[in-house]
Amino acid sequence: MGMTMTQKILAAHAGLETVTAGQLIEADLDLVLGNDITSPVAIHEMEKMKADGVFHRDKIALVLDHFVPNKDIKSAQHCKCVREFACKHEITNYFDVGEMGIEHALLPEKGLTVAGDVIIGADSHTCTYGALGAFSTGVGSTDMAAGMATGKAWFKVPSAIRFHLTGKPAKWVSGKDVILHIIGMIGVDGALYKSMEFTGDGIRYLTMDDRFTIANMAIEAGGKNGIFPVDDVAKAYMQEHSKRAYTVYEADDDAEYEETYTIDLSALKPTVAFPHLPENTKTIDQVGDIEIDQVVIGSCTNGRLEDLKIAASVLQGKKVKKGVRVIVIPATQQIYLDAMEAGYIRTFIEAGAIVSTPTCGPCLGGYMGILAENERCVSTTNRNFVGRMGHVDSEIYLASPAVAAASAVTGRISSPDEI
């Protein structure tokens, strides 16, 4: 029996000819990632482990992105703990304020993630790098600690679901709409423990940023990872950003998929996930009249240059509706700079939005845009769970940058066609 793309990568990293779904393996890791929330716990565990040191100083990435610049004394203590660890172990890829960005936008941009890699990260959205044809998955702090010490992790080889994408998406349909459509179709546990393998001619119409968004939210369907074939678009991205050699793995023709869904991208519409689960999706023509208090455009899901470009194209020459707070967060320093040079930052500020330095802040209800009781936010982030962005009685509507920007102008959830 053939192997899926994910299975081939895992087999190669476990030193095995073949693997099958359900098999327990130990794989060599190309990169171990942690942030300012998960790394302190991992560092503490590693100290208890009596490990001699880290397995490879170049293959660990520590990114302070959730609560920086430090929001309070406790987060400052956490960051200090990570900083001291990075210094002590001479971690090459340590990113503090000034260099940091939101981890899942930053690492591909810095060329640290390439096709064929096996990557674990103590952050659930580590699955993002599947967009480049890597196997990458989220783990907890203890797995991160063991990974930093040994360079290995155990996995149960996942079975797979195939999403065969055809057709060309319409003007306002982005990667966000594709993945919200999929989560709406299969549910928040629809891919539990499984790999989500994307195939089909429709992929050529998806930009790299679209694919990062889609792979990023595989975890929102319960997936272990999401993965795309390595085409010319992915190769061009890696050649531009990375000095590392990449390895292209392709699924066998007779690879086994538990299910195959064929999705005609040309039939999709802008899609919004209603509170309090990403699976509660409606297309934009069905949302009705939902007034909003806040808009967030950013995050590891949608804080990349193309996201800002689309938002700026909608907000160009427009004003944010009185009474709506709009927070734009470029995901990395480079994206911030590129957005500035392209004029997007000016567009946002003139429209009445604020622009922040990179941070995960509001996405997880940390800081920089917490919601009060009964407030509603349209957000380009990835989760709309109860209390995720603040008060337990607040509401989050997940949408694309285009819909978020349009909603900022009208003060209610809106299609960009209305603007």
Add this chain to the structure above:
Amino acid sequence: MKAACGIVFKYGDNVDTDVIIPARYLNSSEPKELAAHCMEDIDREFVDKVREGDIIVADKNFGCGSSREHAPIAIKAAGVSCVIAETFARIFYRNAINIGLPIIECPEASKGIEAGDEVEVDFDTGVITNKTKGTTFQGQAFPSFMQKIIDCEGLVNYINRK
């Protein structure tokens, strides 16, 4: 035989890690501090009512969302001896084992147990007994390496003792 016995707190589908321990408390990684806010966004009474040894029973996809290990840490530090669910989200499952919080998948038990029932779980056999209703369910027993990790109260101690 290693077993858990306690009173049940019952929850539904898709209990996410944001409600198990909201991110506004993640500026701490101190177990007792996390436990003080465990489950507060879906059950304000949990922290006051939970007693050492109590058991959480839930439906599908328990622990979905963020990879924060703070979630099973908070549950364990609150005194919970076992979580039973129809299914678990995969990162939570891994994290719970790694920190030594016993968890068991058993769809029948999740349907046949109500809040307030007294339940006993035998980790060697996977047998779950609802002592209040006099019913038993067969959950999946841990493979021996996972049981050893739990016996050692987590992966780190397990590695150290190997």
